[in-house]
Amino acid sequence: MSHDQKKFWHAGNILTAIILAGGLVLTFLRFYKGIGAVSNLDDNNPWGLWIGFDLMCGVALAAGGYVTSASCYLFGMKHYHSAVRPAITTAFLGYFFVVVALLYDLGHPWRLPYPLVYSQGTTSLLFEVGLCVSLYVSVLFIEWSPAAFEWLGMRKLRNIAVKLTLPLTIMGVVLSTMHQSSLGALFLIAPGKLHPLWYSSFMPVFFFISSMVAGTSMVIFEGTLAHKGLHRMMDETHLKEANGVAFGFAKAASFILAGYFFIKVFDITMDDDWKYLATGYGAIFLVEMFGFVLLPSFLYAIGVREKNLKIVRIASVLGVLGIVVNRFNVSMVAFNWQLPAAERYFPSLMEVGISIFVVTLIITTYRFITTRMPVLFEHPEYKDAH
Amino acid sequence: MENLIYTLHDFMLHTKTITYVLMGVALVSFVGYWKFLTGREEKMRKY
Amino acid sequence: MHRRKFLSLLGGAGIASTLGTTKAKAASNASFDGYPDAMGVLHDSSRCIGCRKCEEGCNTVNHLPKPEKSFDDLSVLDTKRRTSATVHTVVNKYNVAGLDHPIFRKQQCNHCMEPACASACFVKAFTKNSDGSVTYNGDVCVGCRYCMIACPYSVPTFEYDDPLDPLIQKCTMCHPLIKEGKLPGCVQSCPKEALTFGKRSDLIEIARERIRKYPERYVNKIYGETEAGGTNWLYLAPVKHTELGQPVVGKKSAPELTAGALGAVPMVVGIWPVLLTGAYAISKRKEKIAAEDQKAAVAQAINETQSAADDKLKAAMEKAAKDKEASIERETKKAVANAEKEFEAKLAALQNPESEEVEESSKPEGDA
Numbered sequence: 001m002s003h004d005q006k007k008f009w010h011a012g013n014i015l016t017a018i019i020l021a022g023g024l025v026l027t028f029l030r031f032y033k034g035i036g037a038v039s040n041l042d043d044n045n046p047w048g049l050w051i052g053f054d055l056m057c058g059v060a061l062a063a064g065g066y067v068t069s070a071s072c073y074l075f076g077m078k079h080y081h082s083a084v085r086p087a088i089t090t091a092f093l094g095y096f097f098v099v100v101a102l103l104y105d106l107g108h109p110w111r112l113p114y115p116l117v118y119s120q121g122t123t124s125l126l127f128e129v130g131l132c133v134s135l136y137v138s139v140l141f142i143e144w145s146p147a148a149f150e151w152l153g154m155r156k157l158r159n160i161a162v163k164l165t166l167p168l169t170i171m172g173v174v175l176s177t178m179h180q181s182s183l184g185a186l187f188l189i190a191p192g193k194l195h196p197l198w199y200s201s202f203m204p205v206f207f208f209i210s211s212m213v214a215g216t217s218m219v220i221f222e223g224t225l226a227h228k229g230l231h232r233m234m235d236e237t238h239l240k241e242a243n244g245v246a247f248g249f250a251k252a253a254s255f256i257l258a259g260y261f262f263i264k265v266f267d268i269t270m271d272d273d274w275k276y277l278a279t280g281y282g283a284i285f286l287v288e289m290f291g292f293v294l295l296p297s298f299l300y301a302i303g304v305r306e307k308n309l310k311i312v313r314i315a316s317v318l319g320v321l322g323i324v325v326n327r328f329n330v331s332m333v334a335f336n337w338q339l340p341a342a343e344r345y346f347p348s349l350m351e352v353g354i355s356i357f358v359v360t361l362i363i364t365t366y367r368f369i370t371t372r373m374p375v376l377f378e379h380p381e382y383k384d385a386h
Numbered sequence: 387m388e389n390l391i392y393t394l395h396d397f398m399l400h401t402k403t404i405t406y407v408l409m410g411v412a413l414v415s416f417v418g419y420w421k422f423l424t425g426r427e428e429k430m431r432k433y
Numbered sequence: 434m435h436r437r438k439f440l441s442l443l444g445g446a447g448i449a450s451t452l453g454t455t456k457a458k459a460a461s462n463a464s465f466d467g468y469p470d471a472m473g474v475l476h477d478s479s480r481c482i483g484c485r486k487c488e489e490g491c492n493t494v495n496h497l498p499k500p501e502k503s504f505d506d507l508s509v510l511d512t513k514r515r516t517s518a519t520v521h522t523v524v525n526k527y528n529v530a531g532l533d534h535p536i537f538r539k540q541q542c543n544h545c546m547e548p549a550c551a552s553a554c555f556v557k558a559f560t561k562n563s564d565g566s567v568t569y570n571g572d573v574c575v576g577c578r579y580c581m582i583a584c585p586y587s588v589p590t591f592e593y594d595d596p597l598d599p600l601i602q603k604c605t606m607c608h609p610l611i612k613e614g615k616l617p618g619c620v621q622s623c624p625k626e627a628l629t630f631g632k633r634s635d636l637i638e639i640a641r642e643r644i645r646k647y648p649e650r651y652v653n654k655i656y657g658e659t660e661a662g663g664t665n666w667l668y669l670a671p672v673k674h675t676e677l678g679q680p681v682v683g684k685k686s687a688p689e690l691t692a693g694a695l696g697a698v699p700m701v702v703g704i705w706p707v708l709l710t711g712a713y714a715i716s717k718r719k720e721k722i723a724a725e726d727q728k729a730a731v732a733q734a735i736n737e738t739q740s741a742a743d744d745k746l747k748a749a750m751e752k753a754a755k756d757k758e759a760s761i762e763r764e765t766k767k768a769v770a771n772a773e774k775e776f777e778a779k780l781a782a783l784q785n786p787e788s789e790e791v792e793e794s795s796k797p798e799g800d801a
């Protein structure tokens with residue numbers, strides 16, 4: 001018993017416990033004293049880290065769910081099957097905690113269902129995002145539920161959920177297309193506030209395309225992490241297919257990134273924004289385009305050609321970071337670019353703390369689920385049953 | 387007087403609301419229509 | 434242009450009947466020029482003396498908390514200010530190069546003809562009223578602050594320090610007072626007639642008239658006439674509006690900016706399921722063909738082995754038959770030989786009776 005306790009209280013878990021405790025304190029502060037007490041948000045900068053990271057990055061990085069399930073169930077890539085459940089699990093957790101994080105940012109969190117059930121502002125792209133995200137969380141929950149049902153031994157419910165796989169997958173792709181792109185479309189309404197290098201009438205397309213990169217990169221990246229920490233939970237099929245998944249997704253990500261690079265270039269040309277490249281914002285833009293679009297694309301390609309998993313994994317880290325960089329640039333760095341420096345936004349430590357808290361919650365829940373439920377392995381009773 | 391629409395915003399509010407309802411209808415009917423479309427196939431395959 | 438767009442939308446969608454009378458009437462008003470009798474206010478910077486009386490008036494009629502420094506304290510003007518949750522309007526001082534006196538500009542909600550805040554709000558908290566004002570209903574507000582992102586002039590403010598009921602705050606153009614037939618608070622208090630309240634269409638006429646009469650006093654621009662689809666607050670100034678901290682705002686209104694993306698949504702809903710189901714069907718079909726091919730291959734393989742086995746069997750049988758024949762022949766020959774031998778032995782025995790024992794002992798040998 002004492003030995004077990006010692007094992008449980010290793011460095012990782014102690015850190016987790018500290019973060020969770022700190023997060024609870026911040027949560028108390030946020031809801032007891034208000035948003036102003038914990039954040040640097042103000043009237044000029046109404047959206048900060050909680051939207052730019054928790055919502056924008058959270059949703060994009062949870063795109064692995066629709067990317068994986070679509071390639072397996074719709075495009076017939078059956079050898080990705082063992083990757084579907086982990087991807088769906090992460091996606092479900094990602095979206096669920098996006099909603100949780102949103103509660104911190106909203107002035108009236110308990111009114112979150114209002115746009116759906118009480119007063120529908122259908123002209124708003126945020127309405128579109130809200131509707132899709134709420135539907136998609138439900139879809140993901142059903143898609144994910146067989147893992148829980150198998151764990152709990154609820155055969156009937158599990159079979160019903162599995163039967164719905166195809167329509168749910170299609171629904172998932174439709175909803176993802178809409179809200180991933182709508183997240184970009186949120187900024188269409190503010191052409192004067194977003195720097196021209198990032199503002200484009202094609203922002204919805206950019207966000208959608210890059211969400212696919214985010215999804216594939218995240219599946220690879222997460223695979224790396226899970227292999228380190230949860231190897232013991234993986235069955236043979238998973239281990240056998242994992243490398244194939246990594247290389248397949250790397251190939252996809254590499255080519256999508258190439259296409260993404262070109263549409264960004266076309267956009268700069270069509271808006272004639274070349275002149276901005278010589279400015280400070282131009283430098284940031286170039287770093288994003290070369291360091292976080294072309295570089296990962298190229299690294300992925302090398303990794304695929306050389307059959308080198310290590311390079312692929314490094315590329316996936318860059319791919320994930322690239323999404324974060326892009327979403328940060330759009331929602332924070334290049335937003336309000338015309339304001340004087342003194343009026344610009346920089347997140348407060350407590351905002352960062354709450355974001356870390358939410359990420360830790362996701363990881364903790366992921367570990368809880370994957371160490372218990374058949375996610376990284378197939379339940380012996382349901383082998384080949386799906 | 388009330389029924390007149392004076393702003394593009396109000397016009398879009400009106401049309402988008404209807405569109406959203408129709409979108410829901412479309413999604414549901416896709417499932418049903420696909421079932422109808424492939425109904426015979428399924429049966430033949432099963433028996 | 435709007436009209437044509439509208440009609441094509443109406444025709445294209447083919448849902449005219451669903452739209453009912455509302456649309457039919459709207460069609461006659463399809464250019465969406467805004468409410469015809471909408472009011473507005475014209476602020477003339479060439480008349481404004483920066484006395485802050487309008488700020489005070491606003492504060493009074495809206496029952497806002499009194500500021501630390503009184504409204505008579507003009508030193509406040511030395512720092513640039515913006516509106517906040519408790520201050521719905523501010524006057525700022527601008528020192529423009531080449532002028533010996535500062536220029537003042539008042540700022541507050543511009544009450545857009547196509548309000549970005551209303552377009553952005555996902556719970557319809559904002560309303561564009563027929564009197565031109567844009568008002569806010571805090572009872573439905575979720576506090577997402579997207580309206581603040583959307584407003585091209587960064588007008589809406591938020592009560593960040595209220596944990597329980599934080600609301601958006603902004604100028605209402607004194608909608609309640611207008612309803613009573615009174616003037617907005619700021620307009621009431623302006624001592625210099627720098628603020629003119631009236632029908633927006635009339636205000637534009639007045640502004641044009643002033644520019645025509647005193648071309649040396651104004652730049653030829655009415656800020657707000659076309660900005661973001663037009664605003665009900667209008668501005669005249671002796672210098673370029675950018676010198677007075679007013680943002681460059683395109684002509685496109687918020688609904689025009691978002692229409693494309695919003696319109697793409699139903700297209701995705703209509704076409705994506707078709708394409709995706711198609712992809713599914715194709716991959717299924719491929720699988721089926723692959724399965725059939727495999728089946729055929731297996732069948733062929735079975736056939737081949739079958740016939741090969743048959744051939745072998747046949748050969749074996751033939752061989753067996755031949756062997757049999759041969760062995761019969763051999764046996765016969767053997768038998769014949771044996772018989773001959775026996776006969777000879779018997780014959781010999783008959784001729785030589787002593788050798789009988791030898792014959793008997795040799796018998797098993799022959800059998801073996």
Ligand code: SF4
Nearest residue numbers: 542543545549550584
């Ligand atoms: S100025 Fe801003 S807050 Fe006022 S009506 Fe226009 S968009 Fe809304």
Ligand code: SF4
Nearest residue numbers: 554574575577578580
């Ligand atoms: S903060 Fe309130 S008023 Fe503004 S967009 Fe959100 S819900 Fe609407």
Ligand code: SF4
Nearest residue numbers: 481482484485487623
């Ligand atoms: S009251 Fe009139 S003159 Fe005085 S600051 Fe306001 S607008 Fe200018």
